[in-house]
């Protein structure tokens with residue numbers, strides 16, 4: 001009997017999906033997620049299908065408790081689904097070990113959380129540069145890129161030198177977006193970006209997200225319960241009891 005060649009090593013990067021629509025951007029296929037609930041389990045995501053292409057801005061709306069944050073946590077590879085696949089640029093996150101998943105997250109995902117999690121003691125530009133100690137880009141280059149990114153989200157040189165408490169809620173959210181873009185992610189995941197903002201500031205942040213999706217070619221998913229903010233999205237999806245359907 002002829003011995004078989006050894007199986008290729010390493011993450012699923014070496015074995016991308018054959019479906020070309022899933023090779024770039026984000027895809028969730030048949031994703032089901034449940035949480036323990038007493039004797040039973042509460043189904044938070046029920047057979048969810050979602051593909052978002054590079055340069056596409058998808059918004060997910062839905063009432064409180066419908067599963068929006070769970071969707072983002074699974075897409076961010078922070079929670080493993082019970083069933084189904086999460087593909088980032090064609091890489092199946094479920095096939096990766098913990099370390100490789102962390103690397104995937106760092107290299108390909110940008111995440112903007114609902115609560116601004118900026119570090120109180122750092123200026124806006126330092127919020128981005130602190131990530132650099134992990135990535136090892138040359139300091140002068142990193143500083144220049146951080147400055148450019150912050151400028152592109154509308155923060156002047158003076159604002160870039162301020163600490164979070166010296167910035168408005170909208171400005172802090174802009175820093176969060178610039179920080180998420182700093183690693184040049186393929187996928188941008190945004191959780192309720194406007195919950196701490198008034199309507200006008202909220203609309204400006206969503207406009208910015210639409211713009212960065214175009215210029216950075218990210219596959220962007222924003223979840224929100226604010227229906228007034230959906231106009232700028234290329235596609236709107238509706239979440240209800242863990243099921244995702246297209247609204248427009």
Ligand SMILES: Nc1ncnc2c1ncn2[C@@H]1O[C@H](COP(=O)(O)OP(=O)(O)OP(=O)(O)O)[C@@H](O)[C@H]1O
Pocket residue numbers: 035036042043044062063064065066067068069070071225
């Ligand atoms: N860690 C957990 N353990 C148990 N149940 C959970 C957990 N996290 C969420 N749930 C439940 O799962 C369902 C979906 O919650 P999820 O937070 O994803 O909804 P959501 O649409 O983001 O809600 P909101 O808009 O209020 O943030 C809810 O019924 C919630 O109570």
